[in-house]
Amino acid sequence: MLEISKLVVAYGQATILQGVEFQVRQGEVLALLGRNGAGKSTTLKTIMGLLRPVSGHISFAGQNIDGIDPFRIARLGIGYVPEERRIFNELTVMENLEIGRQQARNGHAWSEEELFEIFPNLGGMRARRGGAMSGGEQQMLTIARTLMGNPSLVLLDEPSEGLSPLIVEQMAEAIQILKRRGITVLLAEQNLHFTEYLADDAVIMEKGRIVWSGAMKSLMADATLQARYLAV
Amino acid sequence: MILFQILTALGTASSLFLVAAGLTVIFGVTRVVNFAHGSLYMLGAYVGWVVLSHLPQTIFGFTLGCLVTAAIIGVLGVLIEICILRRLYRVPELYQLLATFGVVLIAGNVVQLLWGTRVVTLPRAAWMQATISVSGHPFPVYSVVMMVVGPLVLLALWLLFSRTRWGALVRAATEDREMVGALGIRQNILFTTVFGLGAALAGLSGALSLPQVAATSQMALSAVSDAFVIVVIGGLGSVTGAFLASVLIAVLQTFGAIIIPQYVMVAVFSVMAVVLVLRPNGLLGRAGKGGRAMGDLPKLVEGATKLVIGLGVIAFIAAALVPAFDTGYVLSIMQDALIAMLFAASLHFVMGPGGMPSFGHAAWFGIGAYGAALSASSWNLPMSESIVFGVVTASILAALVGSFMIRLSGIYLAMLTFAFAQVIWALATQMTGFTGGDNGILNLWPDGVFASPTAFYALVLALCAGGVLVLRRVLFSPFGFALRATRDASARAAASGIPVGPVRHVAFTISGGFAALSGGLFAFAKGSVFPTYINVSHSIDALIIVLLGGIQTMAAPVVGALVYTGLRDYLQAATTIWPMLLGIAIIVIVSLFPQGIGGAAEHWWARLGSRAKSKGG
Ligand SMILES: Nc1ncnc2c1ncn2[C@@H]1O[C@H](COP(=O)(O)OP(=O)(O)OP(=O)(O)O)[C@@H](O)[C@H]1O
Ligand SMILES: [Mg+2]
Numbered sequence A: 001m002l003e004i005s006k007l008v009v010a011y012g013q014a015t016i017l018q019g020v021e022f023q024v025r026q027g028e029v030l031a032l033l034g035r036n037g038a039g040k041s042t043t044l045k046t047i048m049g050l051l052r053p054v055s056g057h058i059s060f061a062g063q064n065i066d067g068i069d070p071f072r073i074a075r076l077g078i079g080y081v082p083e084e085r086r087i088f089n090e091l092t093v094m095e096n097l098e099i100g101r102q103q104a105r106n107g108h109a110w111s112e113e114e115l116f117e118i119f120p121n122l123g124g125m126r127a128r129r130g131g132a133m134s135g136g137e138q139q140m141l142t143i144a145r146t147l148m149g150n151p152s153l154v155l156l157d158e159p160s161e162g163l164s165p166l167i168v169e170q171m172a173e174a175i176q177i178l179k180r181r182g183i184t185v186l187l188a189e190q191n192l193h194f195t196e197y198l199a200d201d202a203v204i205m206e207k208g209r210i211v212w213s214g215a216m217k218s219l220m221a222d223a224t225l226q227a228r229y230l231a232v
Numbered sequence B: 001m002i003l004f005q006i007l008t009a010l011g012t013a014s015s016l017f018l019v020a021a022g023l024t025v026i027f028g029v030t031r032v033v034n035f036a037h038g039s040l041y042m043l044g045a046y047v048g049w050v051v052l053s054h055l056p057q058t059i060f061g062f063t064l065g066c067l068v069t070a071a072i073i074g075v076l077g078v079l080i081e082i083c084i085l086r087r088l089y090r091v092p093e094l095y096q097l098l099a100t101f102g103v104v105l106i107a108g109n110v111v112q113l114l115w116g117t118r119v120v121t122l123p124r125a126a127w128m129q130a131t132i133s134v135s136g137h138p139f140p141v142y143s144v145v146m147m148v149v150g151p152l153v154l155l156a157l158w159l160l161f162s163r164t165r166w167g168a169l170v171r172a173a174t175e176d177r178e179m180v181g182a183l184g185i186r187q188n189i190l191f192t193t194v195f196g197l198g199a200a201l202a203g204l205s206g207a208l209s210l211p212q213v214a215a216t217s218q219m220a221l222s223a224v225s226d227a228f229v230i231v232v233i234g235g236l237g238s239v240t241g242a243f244l245a246s247v248l249i250a251v252l253q254t255f256g257a258i259i260i261p262q263y264v265m266v267a268v269f270s271v272m273a274v275v276l277v278l279r280p281n282g283l284l285g286r287a288g289k290g291g292r293a294m295g296d297l298p299k300l301v302e303g304a305t306k307l308v309i310g311l312g313v314i315a316f317i318a319a320a321l322v323p324a325f326d327t328g329y330v331l332s333i334m335q336d337a338l339i340a341m342l343f344a345a346s347l348h349f350v351m352g353p354g355g356m357p358s359f360g361h362a363a364w365f366g367i368g369a370y371g372a373a374l375s376a377s378s379w380n381l382p383m384s385e386s387i388v389f390g391v392v393t394a395s396i397l398a399a400l401v402g403s404f405m406i407r408l409s410g411i412y413l414a415m416l417t418f419a420f421a422q423v424i425w426a427l428a429t430q431m432t433g434f435t436g437g438d439n440g441i442l443n444l445w446p447d448g449v450f451a452s453p454t455a456f457y458a459l460v461l462a463l464c465a466g467g468v469l470v471l472r473r474v475l476f477s478p479f480g481f482a483l484r485a486t487r488d489a490s491a492r493a494a495a496s497g498i499p500v501g502p503v504r505h506v507a508f509t510i511s512g513g514f515a516a517l518s519g520g521l522f523a524f525a526k527g528s529v530f531p532t533y534i535n536v537s538h539s540i541d542a543l544i545i546v547l548l549g550g551i552q553t554m555a556a557p558v559v560g561a562l563v564y565t566g567l568r569d570y571l572q573a574a575t576t577i578w579p580m581l582l583g584i585a586i587i588v589i590v591s592l593f594p595q596g597i598g599g600a601a602e603h604w605w606a607r608l609g610s611r612a613k614s615k616g617g
Helices: A041-046 A072-075 A093-100 A111-118 A135-145 A164-182 A190-195 A217-220 A223-229 B002-030 B037-053 B059-083 B095-114 B141-163 B165-182 B187-209 B220-232 B238-260 B262-276 B306-325 B329-351 B361-377 B381-404 B410-432 B453-475 B478-488 B489-493 B501-525 B537-550 B556-574 B578-592 B596-616
Strands: A002-011 A016-024 A028-035 A056-062 A078-080 A153-157 A185-191 A201-206 A209-215 B131-134 B138-139
Touching: A002 A041, A016 A028, A016 A041, A028 A041, A028 A190, A041 A153, A041 A185, A041 B596, A056 B095, A072 A078, A072 B165, A078 A135, A093 A111, A093 A135, A093 B165, A111 A135, A135 A153, A135 A164, A164 A185, A164 B453, A185 A190, A190 B537, A201 A217, A201 A223, A209 A217, A209 A223, A217 B361, B002 B037, B002 B138, B002 B141, B002 B165, B002 B187, B002 B220, B002 B238, B037 B059, B037 B095, B037 B187, B037 B220, B059 B187, B059 B262, B095 B220, B095 B537, B095 B578, B138 B141, B141 B165, B141 B187, B141 B238, B220 B238, B220 B262, B220 B410, B220 B537, B238 B262, B262 B381, B262 B410, B306 B329, B329 B453, B329 B501, B329 B537, B329 B556, B361 B381, B361 B410, B361 B501, B361 B537, B381 B410, B381 B501, B410 B537, B453 B478, B453 B501, B478 B489, B478 B501, B489 B501, B537 B556, B537 B578, B556 B578
Parallel strands: A028 A185, A028 A201, A078 A153, A153 A185
Antiparallel strands: A002 A016, A002 A056, A201 A209, B131 B138
């Protein structure tokens, strides 16, 4: 569903992604793993159109999307949950969700009530300002806001970062629900254990290159591989 | 009596608020500081005059006319956004500002062509003069209408922003417009509608004020200056803040005009300074919103290539040879260009490497010029000493004013410098006993060894070229590196032991001193000083020179001064629509060379170089 080939991305003079290649299949959860600074967030931002690649191609559902505007990419059905969450602090929970609203896709449109079932905490604070929410609540709100756009592919950037075990558990459940609903997920993570039971496949990134790809199971079985590329 | 004044002040507050609200909303969403906002207010007054003259002189006719005017100016704003600004959202903020100044020039010229320098007034209709009684005092209906318009518009905007999806989008985009885009919102439409709304409010204000403020071609800059002050005091992007600040400023202006008529501007500026020192983001502004540095200014290019040095030497020799050929017109043009070069170099120093943008650099130029002129005419100081006096005065003032200015950065600093220049300008025009007001100070001529035009030219050449070289030298000294470190990473610079505040303070003072030197020379080059030296347009001249030259290039002031003074002088001589042509030229140049001419030339040169290399290799 998403194909990335020979992707090169730079910040000014510094080339960060040096020819990244991988694919995400329809309906799967793919873990994009790597240590700090490997280039995971940069990859997601580039897919979303927030960074322009120097070269390389990204195609989504058979259509070339590199170099087009983020809002068009979003309307094609890619949702983005940034690492920094980027909740609108001045807006209420309901307003945050409203900003995310887009047309229905494949006959289905997420409603606020449906989302509050997945994230019950949010339902109890509809009029709360985004800036007055805890980190975990904000993380839930970002995912819910993205779902309001009815994406068929969701880019999740480290949703477990800095959260308490209980909330991490809820995040994992939420991702399971997405998967059951047939939403494809690209999950950037450092936390191998968080992805263990969620992801079908994994790719490992180091210094802007994909250094390994395969089934999640085989990664879990290979302790040397984990020790070499991941902080475990 | 007091009550009457308060009501008058509230009426003034309304018209100030309408302009400032548009400016602040536009800035919040698009990050464009719309210098042309005052021009939209001015066009509102002129268009309103045409519309209202054709309508019945009733309260209904007036209301209808004002709304129609607002709609017309709103559409104009939409056109400006689509045709000009839309191409510029990716260029650095200062260049956007420059483009909106191009619009200021065009609008001013259009008004002049259509209405001349005539003062256009709208007689007060009978219903406006009728009075209603408030606790026994009679009040003109018009004042009451003006008074309620501001709160009404505030309420309407509040409803619009808090109750509609569009309003939520505007607030979201004010916080994080990139994220709004990533959620599938087409920003263009949002930006265009916001710009249209802001323009409509400015137009409405222009039309509403007609019965008490005559339309003149000067009103654009004073309106935008007031609006800057209000928006900064209120907090960038905050509509409610703008309302509070409008009331504050209107009260100051109304009562100041009674108590200390000549110092109203000073009072306003002082209040603004106090507010900003206490609350650097304004009354209701949020940290990190507008205080953000002038964004992505490119880094300063290190050192000069042999080619540039060679060209510089050739240019200097050519300049030195000018008196051999002509001691009249060409000499005086060269003199102007040299002085403009030093003036611009002093701005470049503080704004490029120093990262402290100034919209009011002419203040220092003017203080240098007036300091020299006053000491020469009142104390009969010889020319050299009076120029030194001007420079010393300006440096001391810069050190004083700088002590709080350097706490600010980005747009806030730029607007504060702008307002400071307005204060100096107001003092120069209003303290007629001291400065001669608009008549200026005349009969200043070089004396002693510099009495002959050639000798004076030699002095100008030596001081201007020397001044530029000194500034350059300072930039490559350890102090200069420290300065650039404070610009590029203020926190990191502080952590590595650089005294950020003092470094910025010294740079600010040096810059003021060199600007004053150029002002002092100019006073004697022209034989007179006038308040026009401190005009906004003179500050903008320097800004244009630096930005056209390319802020990241050391040669910027030199290249920019030559291109800009050349272009302007040529156009001025050739046609009466020169402001319009200049405005269009600025917009075109900004769209084509978002890094300035110098930056573009360097880019091409680097490309040529690499191509030559790849061919050779
Ligand atoms: N705005 C930027 N400007 C310059 N370099 C950047 C910028 N953002 C990231 N980088 C650099 O790009 C590299 C990759 O960063 P990226 O954020 O993609 O890593 P990551 O894999 O997401 O790391 P983490 O797990 O810490 O989030 C890093 O070396 C980082 O320093
Ligand atoms: Mg990251």
